[in-house]
Amino acid sequence: MENFDLALVDWSRAQFALTAMYHWIFVPLTLGISFIIAIMMTIYVKTGDEQWKKITKFWLTLFGINFAIGVATGIILEFEFGTNWSNYSWFVGDIFGAPLAIEGILAFFLESTFIAILFFGWGRVSQKFHLVSAWLVAIGSNLSALWILVANGWMQNPVGMTFNPDTARNEMTNFWDVLLSPTAINKFLHTITSAYVLAAIFVIGISAWFLLKNCRIIFAKRSMLVAAVFGLLSALFMLMTGDESARQVFKDQPMKFAAMEAHYEGKTNAPLVAFGILQKAPTVKNPKMNEFVFKIEIPNLLSYMAALDSKAFVPGINDLINGNEDHNIVSYYEKIKTGKLAIKALSKYKYAKEQGDKVAAANQLQIFRDNYHYFGYGYYNNPYKLVPNVPVIFYAFHIMVGLGMLFLLVFILVLFYLFKKDIAKARWLNYIALWSIPLAYIASQSGWIVAEMGRQPWVVQDLMPTLSAVSNLDHKAVITTFIIFAITFTTLLIAEIKIMLTQIVKESKIKED
Numbered sequence: 001m002e003n004f005d006l007a008l009v010d011w012s013r014a015q016f017a018l019t020a021m022y023h024w025i026f027v028p029l030t031l032g033i034s035f036i037i038a039i040m041m042t043i044y045v046k047t048g049d050e051q052w053k054k055i056t057k058f059w060l061t062l063f064g065i066n067f068a069i070g071v072a073t074g075i076i077l078e079f080e081f082g083t084n085w086s087n088y089s090w091f092v093g094d095i096f097g098a099p100l101a102i103e104g105i106l107a108f109f110l111e112s113t114f115i116a117i118l119f120f121g122w123g124r125v126s127q128k129f130h131l132v133s134a135w136l137v138a139i140g141s142n143l144s145a146l147w148i149l150v151a152n153g154w155m156q157n158p159v160g161m162t163f164n165p166d167t168a169r170n171e172m173t174n175f176w177d178v179l180l181s182p183t184a185i186n187k188f189l190h191t192i193t194s195a196y197v198l199a200a201i202f203v204i205g206i207s208a209w210f211l212l213k214n215c216r217i218i219f220a221k222r223s224m225l226v227a228a229v230f231g232l233l234s235a236l237f238m239l240m241t242g243d244e245s246a247r248q249v250f251k252d253q254p255m256k257f258a259a260m261e262a263h264y265e266g267k268t269n270a271p272l273v274a275f276g277i278l279q280k281a282p283t284v285k286n287p288k289m290n291e292f293v294f295k296i297e298i299p300n301l302l303s304y305m306a307a308l309d310s311k312a313f314v315p316g317i318n319d320l321i322n323g324n325e326d327h328n329i330v331s332y333y334e335k336i337k338t339g340k341l342a343i344k345a346l347s348k349y350k351y352a353k354e355q356g357d358k359v360a361a362a363n364q365l366q367i368f369r370d371n372y373h374y375f376g377y378g379y380y381n382n383p384y385k386l387v388p389n390v391p392v393i394f395y396a397f398h399i400m401v402g403l404g405m406l407f408l409l410v411f412i413l414v415l416f417y418l419f420k421k422d423i424a425k426a427r428w429l430n431y432i433a434l435w436s437i438p439l440a441y442i443a444s445q446s447g448w449i450v451a452e453m454g455r456q457p458w459v460v461q462d463l464m465p466t467l468s469a470v471s472n473l474d475h476k477a478v479i480t481t482f483i484i485f486a487i488t489f490t491t492l493l494i495a496e497i498k499i500m501l502t503q504i505v506k507e508s509k510i511k512e513d
Contacts, residue, residue, distance in 0.1 A: 032199020
């Protein structure tokens, strides 16, 4: 690690995180509201009710504002792979590049082609073709997410590839293994359903504001109805995909799973911490167990969540570091030795090949292949450097889960008041719905914090640490671009919010038909 510029690594990570988090402010709304708009337009075409046309046009305007800025941040994000993470791009380019290429050629093309028809086709194309364009925009948006999340899923669980020692690149051997990886599938399904929940909360929250202002009552109730049904179904499916994702993390990324619960000592019948406040975080110099000031546990639930068995053994962070022979857990110390052996064998292989010694080259190549599965560990000496920031992961995970349950309750209450009572008079519920909008974004960002910070220090799980993935840059240049991006993205976000608020206020002044 002495040979790495850690300031460069940290600032490169910070810049990518900044771009990704700003980008993800815009993406989930695009993914979810595109389907809500398609549903509203379908109702309009089926009923011929002009009120549904006006409702659809309003939400379409907000979608367009959000979509435009989301595209801008997404393009910058993809460029950063080449500018700031060139070593990573070289190491995985043959695999990582394929899903991104498909996303650009197929999904984004489909989305961008029909979005023009969706916005400008009113009265210019037939209603049915216009409706088809709405659904194709929604499908295209989500196909874009599919390919990007497949690429991210491969980073979390690299499959369907082999490492070429002559080029120092991973090469794809089975496209379907990459596409249909359980990690990729779960990541895609959980991510898009969480986006649908956010979009539904967004629509309900803004509709609640109309009700609080005592304007556009019919408009608001109809919007709420579509969003609440869509959101409730999405939230239920999100719980299912989240449950499956947790098991996948337990299987492929046990350290992340342990960090999510601040779980240090392995246990059978492991309880899940429903709520807790951490008192002390471990450090390299003082690697002691986290202590809880306060916690509420649900007996056996962590074991069941991990393996669908309440008696299952769930390894803790200390088990993963020190090993556990009783449960066949290889220690990080052994993985570091194995990784260093692989790195050394690769170097000797290249040297023997340059010298024309085929026998030595073949021997070293075999040693390398036998130990490649822990290749990335060889960059470290201290196993505690392989532990992510436990408090951040713990709190982000519990915020995400807690808010997800809140949103499920909001959808149920909104539907109850729409059908059984007068939701316009339930001001307390409308205030909760309105303030749920920022909470939905907090939950969404928390999910990505768990996913990405939870797998640190890996950029490709077990194979490539973040510190070896960065480009050879002056970290001062990265600091400069970080500041520029922070100012630019913040300005774009403020502009988006201001434009949206202008449109919302403008809509509130329209008299109800």
